Structure formats: C-alpha cells, structure tokens
Amino acid sequence: MTRTTPPSIHPGQIGFDIDGVVADTMEAFIRIAREEHGVTVHPEQITAFQVEDCLDMDPAVVAEIFQRLLEDPLGAGLQLMPYAGRVLREFAGHAPLTFVTARPLAAPIAEWLRAMLGEEIHQQMRLIATGEHDDKTRHIKEMGIRYFVDDRAQTCLMLEEAGLSPIVFSQPWNRGRHHLPTVENWLAIRALCLPHDDLREAETP
Ligand SMILES: [Mg+2]
Incomplete structure (x- = not known):
C-alpha cells in the first residue's frame, strides 16, 4: 500500500x-438469508441502504434477519x-x-x-x-x-x-x-x- x-x-x-x-453486517445478512431462509443474495445486489428496496425478498424475512442481528449479534455470528x-x-x-x-x-x-x-x-x-x-x-x-x-x-x-x-x-x-x-x-x-x-x-x- x-x-x-x-x-x-x-x-x-x-x-x-x-x-x-x-x-x-452484509456477510451476516447474506449468510443467514442463505442458511436459514434458503435465499441467495450476492453482495453486488445490495445497492440500496434499505435492502428491501433492492432485493426481491420478503420484507418480513429481511426484518427478521435484521432483528436478529440487532438483538443477538454474537449468536448470529456477526x-x-x-x-x-x-x-x-x-x-x-x-x-x-x-x-x-x-x-x-x-x-x-x-x-x-x-x-x-x-x-x-x-x-x-x-x-x-x-x-x-x-x-x-x-x-x-x-x-x-x-x-x-x-x-x-x-x-x-x-x-x-x-x-x-x-x-x-x-x-x-x-x-x-x-x-x-x-x-x-x-x-x-x-x-x-x-x-x-x-x-x-x-x-x-
Ligand atoms: Mg452503518
């Protein structure tokens, strides 16, 4: 460098x-979406801060993943x-x-x-x-x-x-x-x- x-x-x-x-946070979001909800997300797809604005994902699932990262970041493997x-x-x-x-x-x-x-x-x-x-x-x-x-x-x-x-x-x-x-x-x-x-x-x- x-x-x-x-x-x-x-x-x-x-x-x-x-x-x-x-x-x-993006790594954790993508991993939990895949492992627990069977949804594949690629990093370059996340082009908006509000991920529900750029991903074709159930907003309830998005909210559930973020709630988990909010309440239990250690357990979620952040x-x-x-x-x-x-x-x-x-x-x-x-x-x-x-x-x-x-x-x-x-x-x-x-x-x-x-x-x-x-x-x-x-x-x-x-x-x-x-x-x-x-x-x-x-x-x-x-x-x-x-x-x-x-x-x-x-x-x-x-x-x-x-x-x-x-x-x-x-x-x-x-x-x-x-x-x-x-x-x-x-x-x-x-x-x-x-x-x-x-x-x-x-x-x-
Ligand atoms: Mg931030």
Whole structure:
C-alpha cells in the first residue's frame, strides 16, 4: 500500500459507525438469508441502504434477519470487517474508541464489541446507540470528535452539512451517491491516522 499524504487524524478525533464499517453486517445478512431462509443474495445486489428496496425478498424475512442481528449479534455470528480488530486495538492504545450507531439497543452490540476487542478496550470505549440515523450529528458533536466513518451516504452528507468531516466506508450501497472522502478498507483508515512504520500487512486481520 502506498500512502501519498502523511497521517493527519489523531485516533482520538475519529469515531465509527458499527454496521457496515466495524461489523461485516452484509456477510451476516447474506449468510443467514442463505442458511436459514434458503435465499441467495450476492453482495453486488445490495445497492440500496434499505435492502428491501433492492432485493426481491420478503420484507418480513429481511426484518427478521435484521432483528436478529440487532438483538443477538454474537449468536448470529456477526464478524469484524477485515483488519478492523487489529486497527481498532492499535487506535485504542492512543485514545479511547468512539462508536455511534443508529441501532436502538446498545447492550447487545456493546457485548459484541467486548467479545471482539476485549474487556479493557470495552471498558474505555464510548458507545452511543441513537436509535435514529438522523440524530447522529448531535451525538458526534457532543462527543467532541470531528471525523466520522459511516457507510450510509445520507448520514455522511448530513454530517458534512453540520461542519463535521465524514469519511464514507465504501460499500455497494453508497457508491455514486456522494462526493465525499472515501476509504475502501481498514488499512486505509489506519493510514489516515498512524504512520506506516509499524504496519505489518502480512499479519492476519
Ligand atoms: Mg452503518
């Protein structure tokens, strides 16, 4: 990986959405749809944030899968995005991690983060579950961070309008829907914040 600009964001200035950024929610959705409902979905078919808008799937099944991911992310086998764990553990060595999710329930995803990142990081992290996509701006401002990584284009555009610096985590459902700075993966997020030196790309995620 080649970096053209030096890292400029302190890890304490950046916050993260959970689903579609920290968590590989699409993988879990596709897996549960296939294994438990016999429905085959390909990642490139998910071209809208509201998956029922782009998939020919029973809305009740879609709702059931998302409810499961909301209430029991560990039991549903929700996984971290590639390299997210390694990069977040590294960031946590510089500043407490900040997460702002539109999920309405904080406890299940807090447990999931504890399982994924460990007790110490869990104790120090800040996690807000807004229950509402359009309420993220207020919480992000209150938490005193400037940069925020999210996969929902509409959320990022709203944050930009509020004077914050959103970074879009590239996903099939946000491509071509914005003009904002974009990252393709967690190694790119890392490069925005930390120098290249101690990055060992050969390591497993
Ligand atoms: Mg998201």
